[in-house]
Amino acid sequence: MTTAPPTPPDTDAAAFVAALRRLKAWSGLSYRRLERRAADAGHTLPYSTAATMLGRERLPRAELVAAFVAACGVRGAEAEAWLDARSRIACGAADAGRAAVDAGGSVGLAAVDAGSPAWRPAVVTPPARSEPMEAVPLRRPRPLRWAPVAAAVILTALLGGALASGDLTDDEEIRQSRTAYDVTEAR
Incomplete structure (x- = not known):
């Protein structure tokens, strides 16, 4: 690890996850070694969670990013840069969602005024359907658990x-x- 670690992008979640993959390649560690190094740094990062995180295009949780970056060997200001970039991407997605809702779009994010918390769940009404909904087949009822016992008694x-x-x-x-x-x- 004589070269500098990759820097985190501020663009979108997919680019951020791709940069995390480059960081793993830069570290040269396996997922199991990352799990052990994260535990040594005081974090919890199961190897399966790390593999799943890098296999998706969604923005991972902040605590996973902190554990992953620490396990890769990034410390101090460089580690803070990764967390700051993650926060900017997360807030940027929320700002873009708010702008789309304010403009009349249906994104699924709640329009948030300046005084309310940004984490409030959205209330989204489904669009009106032009075609009728198809019938959902009914499930067979579960057999009674006491029926075999009653048959044995009789x-x-x-x-x-x-x-x-x-x-x-x-x-x-x-x-x-x-x-x-x-x-x-x-x-």
Whole structure:
């Protein structure tokens, strides 16, 4: 790492993530090593989260950027520059969204006046549909969990009753004596 690390762009989220990829390449570290170095610096950065962060085009959270930059070996003012660039991109996207909403566009960001917090969730009404909505098939109801237990109880009761009445017994002596008695009676 004799050359200077890449500098963060202020343009958009995709360019920022591309610069983070260049920073990882500059560090020469694997995702597992980045995870360990972030832990050594007092941050939490699972290797899967770092890989996912670099595989997307969305702006990562500030704490992930701080952990990633620290793990790559960037410290001090250079690390602050990465966080400042991330904040400028995030605020710039919010400003662009506000401008589009003020101009009558439907972006999905709430129009924010100067006195309200910028993190307020947006209330967006869906556009009117010209075609009818298609029917959503109904899901089958979940089978009852107690049904197998009830079936087992009923089956046990029926078998118990049959055994008690002697219908299912296989006692050969009783049959022979009844048959012999019935034969002698019939004569």
